[in-house]
Amino acid sequence: MNIKQLLRLRKLLLLGWLLAAGAGTAAPAAPAPVALPADHDPAVRLRQPPAAVERLNDLRGQRAFDYHEKKPDAEIPGFWGRFGSWLLRKFGWMFNWLGDYSYDGFWRWVIYGLLGGAVVFVVLKLLQVDLTAAFGRAPRRAALDYETGGENIHELDFATLLREAEDAGQLRLAVRLGYLALLKQLSDQSLIDWQPDKTNQTYLRELAARRPPLRSPFAELTRQFEYVWYGELPLSPTLYADVRTRQRELGQQLGGTAAGRARAAVS
Template identity: 70%
Template structure:
């Protein structure tokens, strides 16, 4: 009897423990609150319109404007990028057809020449100076078409050119006087239609040692006369001294006064 009573009490205690477990866990479990709704800022339409208006005003634009040179450079860069893109598209178009071999390269060359011409024009390059002899800016008071070195009075004409300040003409007369000395020494065969390079070859074949100084004087003469190189009095003095030195080296009487 006692044994049954103890068993019944034990079962009752076990049942109470099972029933109390979920309740205890429910009490000790942490509580989790639901997330709060996001806060939304509301602006009246009038305020939004006012902000947009302020953003468009230059007084409230704090970004630094690029320099004018950079803007121009950027515009040029875009122009040339589009131009070369167009040019490449044309070349690719031609390559897909019958422009092969010789004629294809002819077209390429013409296009390249056109591009170079346009670029030089945009850069305001003097094409006559870039590709040939520079045009004369003023008339020269000296006739060069019918001159004969064996008939010119070099001392008188040299003196007149120097006194007039026409140093370019003085350099030319000094060079022609050297040609006369070379002709008198039979080192060249002078002809009015011969080029200076022909005289250089003749001097080199007769007197090789004279070629370097004569070549330098020829270069100076061509720069001053044909290239219209500006000449200062000290520069003329140096050129004239070199001409006289070569004249004395030839063994004859150099033209001087």
């Protein structure tokens, strides 16, 4: 028997001895369960001092500690969109009465259409567009040798034209002539820069910058003139007398101001 065979035999004997030793060793016994005594203590109560509770509520109310995500408001499409939404809310009872919510979009566009038509009507009136001719009706003409539009206020004989308009019963035209006479007085005193293509609102801004106390009465007369002339407000003799009285009062005030400045310049 050579050396290699002796070494192999030795390894086999060692392996057999290890296996026999492992089989003869008993496994450790599991530990026995230990019974714990029952807990008879009362339930634990969380104490919250009043000061701490008050402080906590105060912190909750601060925006810096508000971690809730807020949804961004829906984008409102401009002024008319907001106004249309407001009208829809105000007239929601009408939609409920109809009982068909599928028409919400339809009524929304109806309201937009009405608003758009009103804006166009006001703009055309301010531009003095003859709407009666556009619909095939002949416009009403004054029985006078005087045509409105494009006139030069510095070339008109207002006293004569006003008397003729009143005698002919053309009260709306008389209100217009009285207003133009006021514009001439304001222009003569350099309180406005009169131009045929300027608007009344431009004259109001110029007057407010140069003689602020006169703006309020002139603004009221401007509003009355626009209602009567552009809005075709029916004029009774009583209403006409009231408007002309206010025009004369402002005209006299302007005349007194001009006379006072003239006396001051002479002295």
